[in-house]
Amino acid sequence: MSYCLVEGPRWADTVFYGSWLLAIAKADAFWKEAIKDPSFKKEVDRLMVASIPDFSIGATILLSRFEKNLASFLVDLNEEEGEEFVMMVEMGFFALTGQRYQMVIPAHLDMKKVTSAALKLAQTEDDEYYLHPERLVATMPYTQAKEWQARLRQWIRTTGAPIGSCCWIPQAMVRRRQTSQFENCSLTYAAAQR
Numbered sequence: 001m002s003y004c005l006v007e008g009p010r011w012a013d014t015v016f017y018g019s020w021l022l023a024i025a026k027a028d029a030f031w032k033e034a035i036k037d038p039s040f041k042k043e044v045d046r047l048m049v050a051s052i053p054d055f056s057i058g059a060t061i062l063l064s065r066f067e068k069n070l071a072s073f074l075v076d077l078n079e080e081e082g083e084e085f086v087m088m089v090e091m092g093f094f095a096l097t098g099q100r101y102q103m104v105i106p107a108h109l110d111m112k113k114v115t116s117a118a119l120k121l122a123q124t125e126d127d128e129y130y131l132h133p134e135r136l137v138a139t140m141p142y143t144q145a146k147e148w149q150a151r152l153r154q155w156i157r158t159t160g161a162p163i164g165s166c167c168w169i170p171q172a173m174v175r176r177r178q179t180s181q182f183e184n185c186s187l188t189y190a191a192a193q194r
Contacts, residue, residue: 002139004075004085005100005148006062011070016105020093021059023105027091028055030114040115044122046131051080053118058084059093071152072100074145077133083121086133090117099138100148 009016031053035041047053058081065073075085088094091113092106106113124132140148 001142002077002134003142003145004077004137004139005072005145006075006094007072007097007100007102007152008066009103011066016103017063019105020103021056021063023109024055024059024088024093026109027088027093027114030109030111031055031118034111034115034118044118046122046125046129047083047118053084053087055084055088059088069149069153072149074142074149077137077139083131083133086136087114087117087121089137090120096138099140101138 009020035044035048035052041048061081062073062075062085075082077083077086085094089096089101091109093104094101095104120136121131121133124135126132
């Protein structure tokens with residue numbers, strides 16, 4: 001099974017969560033408008049076999065997973081939200097940091113980004129009509145993902161940093177350098193473990 005590890009923003013950062021969810025709502029509106037076009041809908045029909053993707057619902061389900069860990073959550077690509085997650089990665093809602101993802105607010109979200117994300121996922125369909133979202137994202141085995149979660153929690157406990165403080169990538173930083181605060185935290189944590 002393929003899992004993606006997602007690190008969230010500072011715990012209870014309602015400004016970030018609100019902005020992120022508003023951007024998700026915008027993506028969802030673009031998606032609903034896009035599938036009204038019969039030619040586009042035909043190109044991505046495989047994405048709608050079991051259900052029609054709904055980014056607002058998918059995002060809400062993903063956010064609810066913070067309840068268990070507060071700083072991170074896992075996405076099982078075999079779950080219904082797995083395909084929505086992959087499209088959200090392609091739209092820019094999650095930034096890759098090593099083998100993990102961090103929540104970000106896309107700098108320029110438009111119809112083209114949304115339709116491109118859907119088309120890219122639809123193109124992973126194989127000869128037996130299965131989609132392969134794992135081809136588009138960085139994944140890890142479940143045990144490795146749980147180990148990363150434990151390391152993150154330990155780092156937070158060891159440093160006394162607020163939950164999620166090392167996990168959020170400010171939008172301005174994403175635009176400027178494509179680096180994250182957590183890369184530095186990971187190095188600091190790894191060095192402390194030696």
